Amino acid sequence: MSLEPLVLPTAEWADWLDGYVRGRLEVVGEVSGRLREGGGLDTEAVLELWNDADIALRAADSAAGLFAEVHPDGEVRDLGDKLAQDVDRVRTDRDLDRGLYDVVAATDPAGLDATAERMREKVLRDFRRAGVDADAAARARLREISERLAVLEQDFRRAITTDVRTLRLVPEQLDGLPEDFLAAHPPQEDGLVEVNTDYPDYLPFRTFARDAGARRALATQFESRGWPANDAVLHEMLDLRDEKARLLGYAGWPDYDAEVKMIGTGAAIAEFIERISAAAADAGRRDYEALLARRRADDPAAEGIDRSQSGYYTELIRRERFDVDAREVRRYFDFQRVRAGLLEVTGRLFGLEYRPVDVPVWHEEVAAYDVYTDGERRGRIYLDLHPRDGKYKHAAQFELVGGITDRLLPEGVLVCNFSRGLMEHDHVVTLFHEFGHLLHHVLGGRQRWARFSGVATEWDFVEAPSQMLEEWAWDPTILGSFAVDETGTAIPADLVARMRDAHEFGKAITVLTQVGYAAISYGLHRDRPADHTAAVAATLARYSPIAPLPDTHFQTSFGHLSGYTSAYYTYLWSLVIAKDLFSAFDADDLFEPAVAHRYRDRILVPGGTRDAADLAADFLGRPVTFDAFAAWLDRAPGQ
Known part of the structure; x- marks a missing residue:
């Protein structure tokens, strides 16, 4: 048909x-x-x-x-x-x-x-x-809560999307930024340059700008988006979620939410957070001491590293210790070539063909492709990859149509905010990651039952396939197939190896930062503190050696508190699984068809028709273990 x-x-x-x-x-x-x-x-x-x-x-x-x-x-x-x-x-x-x-x-x-x-x-x-079996009064209240939460969650997300903050700087405060960034930010009539809190500005600025005061100013604005509007919104969201859970007989929202996930209970979230924190502690301490030592080379009196400094000094160490300058690496990642390379790599890996189609779209920069396997159309994808006013600010896969066998083709949309010119390699990794969700939606979109179609596994598994696909953005042979500079020269394999080593530096701090976010997500729902700002600062300080910025309100721009609620831990939970799934591949031949197709058919194609633990065990031939994640975390750069 x-x-x-x-x-x-x-x-x-x-x-x-x-x-x-x-x-x-x-x-x-x-x-x-x-x-x-x-x-x-x-x-x-x-x-x-x-x-x-x-x-x-x-x-x-x-x-x-x-x-x-x-x-x-x-x-x-x-x-x-x-x-x-x-x-x-x-x-x-x-x-109800x-x-x-x-x-x-x-x-x-x-x-x-x-x-x-x-x-x-x-x-x-x-x-x-x-709550269908609750009494009439409870059902009425549950209905009120649901309707109010729908409004609050929209308000929370919209406040983040619309709160784009701008700094006006003298040109010297952009010292250290790549040439194409400077060209895209010329001085205005008064001689000042505008830089804003959207990702294409913020991420390069926090990474490369030498002016510590300017970095701190922009980071402070970035981490206060949504403030003060979202403060009251978040308090009400948390209170209503807790009330709903208790009306339904649960001890609180985390228990209600975790019941339908792999993790099972709210208490297990807390245990998992502590386990990951302990596993990353020693490596995180080493990374932090290296960052502080490098900062003290600039400022002997420095006593710590805060969230406006960590990205900058991590980049300096990567440049000086591993001879990797992200500004130079960007030369190899022209957006158009990266997008073409992504399609070529994933097509070869999973036996897919992407055919561009000229169809109506909502914006001229959106590209549409039909996805084929063995000459049969399996779905349609839309790539909406550049920022614009009013658009979603992060990176995510959205569904347009859920696939149903013999009834509906799956259609998905990749929504990102990448540069139209040269990309950071980190953004290339993000693109591969999000495309993993898109593939899951399309390949898992041939199901009889709508609730099992596409990315329909337990929520703490859905990130694992996309996190695993990030590995293909680090392979020198794969990158060499599409990452070329302005002369047409492919990115050198030894540079990719150094990039990988450089990326390994700081990974424990990245993990600990994610632990802090998971603890915020869980703790705000469990405890519902009166002062969110104080609780968030204390949580960040507890789990990460990187100091939080004073006078910021991270929680009001933490969009995952709307959709993920108390379950931000799922990123780390999925990462543990992703590392184990990747262990089944041959690192020297990531295109080896037998394992790639087995992965496609046993992890992606089934959608939500089986429990995630069973899907993973079917692919691996055993249950998932912590071993591959622990080995990755302990491995030093260059090993």
Whole structure:
């Protein structure tokens, strides 16, 4: 069967989006009505109808959420936010509908195949976790909480997106920045240069600018985005999540949230945080002492390293100790070549072909490709990779269409904020990482049941495939295939080796920084302190040797507190798994087809049809262990 992708509009985006989302919400209502009527439906028929509603609800949610974040027209973004609230309201009503629950609960699992039985169990679990069996007053309050949280989470994200802060500096304060950065930031009529807190400005500035005061000023502004607007928003979000969890019989939000993840309980999150912190402590101390020693070469009286200095001195050590100058490395990573190289590498690795298509898109810089395997179209991807006003500020994969066998092609969107010219190698790694999510969405998008389609595993596994794909952005042969300088000379293999060694320096501090973020995510939800700023500063100081900046409010710009809630630990949990998955590959031949295709077919293609631990064990031939992560963490540069 030939499936056609979704056709996007060429104009009148607001009308299209409104009609598309509302049309699918009407389908949810119609299907729910048919289910309530019952009328002799057997188990398979009930589940198929439920799946029809899932497909429609997921489509509405995906479109509203995506275009609220990426559409260049502010009115369309606002409409997306409003429609997303409508979607959440419909979802909440469905999950709290006792009549629908009774229909599903009355079905007989006997005779179902394993995936259909899994589907039925997940639906019943969702009902219970929504509070369908609570009394009327509790259900009403849970509905109020859900609707209010939908608004608050949008407000939290939007405050971060719109709070772009600017510094006006004298040109000398840009000393150390690469030539192309300087060319893109010429002095204005008054002789001053504007630098802002968006990533294409902020990351190079904190890494290369020699002026410590300017770095500190920009970092202070960066770590206070969303302040003060998000302070009250975050307090209310945390309070409502806690109230919801307790109404449902849990000790608090982390226990409620962790129940459906690999980790299982809130207490296990705390244990995992401490385990990673202890594992990284010695290496982190060595890294920190090296950073402080290097800073003291500039300032003998220096007593520490703070968050405005760590990136700069890490880069200096990498340059001086390993002969790697990131400003020079950038010459090899022209954006257009990197994008082409990414497609070539992943296509070869997983047996894919990407065919560019000329179709309507929401912005002229968006590129669209159809994805083929063995001549068969498997999905469509959109690459929206450059910053613009009002656009989502980080890097993420968004769903446009969830794939359903013989019904819908999976369609995904990569949303990033990269330079249009030369890229940092770190950004190349990020691009590979996020593309891993996109591949998971497309390759896992051939499922009967919508809830198992694409990136549908437990949330603390979803980062593992994308983290593992980062390894392909460090291989000298792979990089040499697309990383060339202005003369056409490929990046030298010995430079890539030095880059890898340089990258290894500071990895423990990076891990400890992530531990701090995980502890913030968990601790704010567990304890709900009255003073978030003080609690966050204390947490950062406890887990990382890098000092937090005074007079900043990191939590109000920590966008993961909206989506990831108490589960930011998932990045490190997934990294442990990713290192173990990568151990199955031959580091000397990352294109070896047998293992690559086994990985594709056993990790990516199944989507959420099996528990993540079982997927990993099936691929590895054993359960996941901590060993590969521990070995990586202990390995010194050059080993």
